[in-house]
Amino acid sequence: MRLPKPMPFVALAMVLVTALLLTACSGGGPAPAGGSSGGGAGGGSGGDKTFRIAVGIDPDTLDPAGMTTTTVANMVDYIVETLVKIDRDGNIKPGLAKSWQVAPDGRSITFKLQEGVKFHDGTPFNAEAVKFNIERILNPDVRMPLRASYAVIERAEVVDEHTVTLHLKEPAPYLLGALTYTAAGIISPKSVNEHGNSMTAYQHPVGTGPYVLKQYTKGSQLVLEKFQDYWGEKPYYDQVVFQIVPEAATRESLLLAGQVDMIILPPTSDIPALQNNPKVKVLLAPSDRTIFVAINTQHPALKDKRVRQALNYAVNKEEIIKNVLFGAADVMDAPMAKPLLGYCQTGPYPYDPEKARQLLQEAGATNLELKFVTPTGRYLQDYQAAQAIANFLQEVGVKTSLSTMDWPTYQATVQVPPDKATVQLHILGWAPTFLDSQQQMLQFTKDNHPPKGLASSYYTNPRVEELVAQANREVDQEKRQQLYCEAAKIIWEDAPWIFLWVQRFPIVHSAKVTNISYLPNEKFDAIYARPAE
């Protein structure tokens, strides 16, 4: 920048004029979709019947196959449906398939499809469409991070217009669960060549869901419109707007100002105040996200399970949940969350610092000094909870040095082979995308040890490996349950984690609306929201 010399007023005027011109050019950005509802939100009594939801995440993709983030999947669920769905208790129920039959050998599943279902583009939903979609998610050119859960499918066979059979490479009793997840959502085959879509770059989803994608303004909002030909129960609201608001405090303000009807994830520390506010309702939805401190089980000082058990006894989970998480969690009492198939209660580890000291003594692990890392803002109150945990460990004589970093750095730090590990304790959350223990057990089997997977406590136990392998293929669901349960008991005893809590998923909505629920995998269920009487 050259240093200024004397110059007249004209320059300032020109800068201002340029400024104003630029403003005019930008014209306030793209026009809002479908009329303003702003102040009219909060019940739809104004007549425009728009339901506004503020979420924190801007979708990376709207391609169902590309889903990795539950919130994004939650939005896509309005547009695209799956063959099977889950209910509030995690049970599998009919979706686009009205019934299904698993072959006795478990190597195929035959689906009877709902009839008279149309995609948003008017094309019929049928067995051919299902086949197309299955082939698409198996196509390696399509970006599909969660493909592993579906890789067991060998091919899809069209039996007749409304019957389709999936042939499997081996029995996969978890597959039905996997098919409930948005990644297996059925899109219109025709739509891969429309709306600027292609097979591999699919940005404008066209499904069979109760809402049609009308407009997506990146970083701003997703506008959906009611699908008039929807095959199922029709929703109340004509339009749903997802407003993308990264800051939790801002989302909360939008709700309190009546500018949106519902938000997810308010600032955690404000939960008690919101619970006392008669204008809003707080739903702390049970979820499947287990939060834990992964212990490096390969570290010499932590190889002895008594030491790891001691760490479990040392931390007062109840107190942290009450004072740091403001009630938005439940103490873990098994290595997996309750909604999962295969859950059985194995714990909890009660808070017992005396016992912790004793176990440490017995194991000869006095003067432990451990490196402890945590992400910040990835899980509810993660950094604050980690500080509390460090304090509890200190009380039984375990010194920790706690640090935090952004998520990509964090993942690069903990997802390393054991010989490259630089930390001994780290906080992690694990939320199975579908409610089956097969997904949870990825944390306890050596196939998923880093760098391949995120089983970053490097835990392995031959008996557990055996039980899990067996359960993952067992067709009899009762037997499967028992196998997972047996594995869970061993894992609990081996304590590869400090078992902390199962996080709840906070949803807050205006008291003027009702019929808002949740699914147990950190999703809200607000499609059938309507004004409260």
Place this chain on the structure above:
Amino acid sequence: MKRYIIQRLIAAAITLLGVTFAVFLIVRLIPGDPAVVIAGPMASGEEVERIRTQLGLDRPFLEQYGTYLSRLVRGDLGISARTQQPVLHEILARLPYTLELAVVSGALATVTGVAAGVVAATRRYSVFDYLASFGTLLGVSMPVYWLGILLIVLFAVRLQWLPAAGADEPGSIVLPALTLTAYSVALVARMTRATMFEVLEQDYVRTAWAKGLPQRRIIYRHALRNALVPIITVVALQFGALLGGAVLTESVFAWPGIGLLLVDSIFARDFPMVQGIVLVYSALIILLNLGVDLLYAYVDPRIRYS
């Protein structure tokens, strides 16, 4: 003059080339693997590997840079790793929002800053002078995040006058623009006050007073005109700072600009997008500086570039 512009443009191109290399290198030096981040924690190692290959991250650094440059000269900024959409397309969709915010705040800061500075300088050590000093100090020392939330609580939640966030309603820009203005108005005001002080001491101003010219005329036509030089410099520099400051403001107000996109892209280690945004920012700042320099020559015949 023409030669000067050409020289400056060549220098700008070289600077931008340097920027591309620095950014290309830096994003790859920060820990974090884009493929791992994009695939999410539940993905299998195989899928992560596949994504890494698709992104071309398995190739040697120089080869990656070469490919990037050869595309860049053809105007292709690459494909976003996170969204799989062309980077240029995504930037162009969001840049207008950021420019709008920066320009409105810049204009607002300039007008109020200059006005406050002039009044403070002409009524030296008066209550108003102290008030202006205090106000500008407050503005510059309040964290954007805090001020933003405060404004939202007051104007959106309590008074319900304005939208709390977003960009899709009339009045949406008011709160973010005010927040951003508070940040730069102080500098403009202080610079105006200081230079006005100096100019008002000049002989020609005293002459003007002696001639019996009206006060308005002396202050605005004679004094301010000559004091504007450093002010315009500060304003131009502030515009760059406003683009940067927009990152936080956009986040608080869910303003869908490029700053928000930059944050999302950094957290996803979306290399092509981060490179693209930084390049666009750099080009904007370089052009802005060039424009201001040329403006000097245009408005003041004594300035000659050769």
